[in-house]
């Protein structure tokens with residue numbers, strides 16, 4: 111029996127747990143709308159996946175329909191309330207999945223063991239992006255690929271950037287730790303990949319419209 115089972119959860123834990131549960135429900139409701147915007151890009155980014163594929167923060171599993179059935183998929187998702195939706199999605203698609211609780215900063219995988227790491231809308235949320243990118247580099251095989259689609263900070267000195275920075279403290283609370291003004295491309299360029307190629311696109315969304323999509327090679 112755990113201490114929490116004996117003394118009960120504190121109000122803060124109950125609030126945090128409710129927040130995680132609500133966020134998972136909300137992602138399950140909204141991901142199909144987001145996929146109408148980025149679906150074509152996902153299809154081309156995820157073409158030719160093979161071998162061991164590790165997805166960080168897979169959430170409710172909106173990327174699963176884009177994957178071939180013969181890959182070995184490992185998901186590292188810290189929010190346990192996402193797992194219910196993800197398992198349901200995998201079952202619907204007839205996919206075998208290996209879903210684990212964990213976080214991207216301390217990836218539960220061997221060094222040089224993964225062919226492809228995938229992240230969509232996760233680098234904005236991880237508490238430490240530099241640790242996350244080092245963990246990805248550690249687990250990727252030499253020549254392995256990191257595929258990403260991320261919303262990022264708007265260009266400096268624009269009205270949107272000002273808005274992103276102003277709203278950031280509240281956004282982090284309602285968005286489960288999401289930073290709307292993170293300059294993710296700078297962290298990617300400085301992480302030590304052999305190459306980083308990405309393009310920007312506008313997802314036509316409020317606050318988090320600026321996106322990058324790309325491939326970094328170890």
Ligand SMILES: C[S@@+](CC[C@H](N)C(=O)[O-])C[C@H]1O[C@@H](n2cnc3c(N)ncnc32)[C@H](O)[C@@H]1O
Pocket residue numbers: 137141166167168169170171172186187188189192212213214215229230231232235236237287
């Ligand atoms: C905005 S959601 C995106 C989910 C999914 N990738 C998608 O495209 O819909 C952010 C996800 O990152 C996960 N996350 C947050 N912090 C994380 C961390 N440190 N390591 C791994 N995943 C994390 C959250 O639990 C959530 O599932």
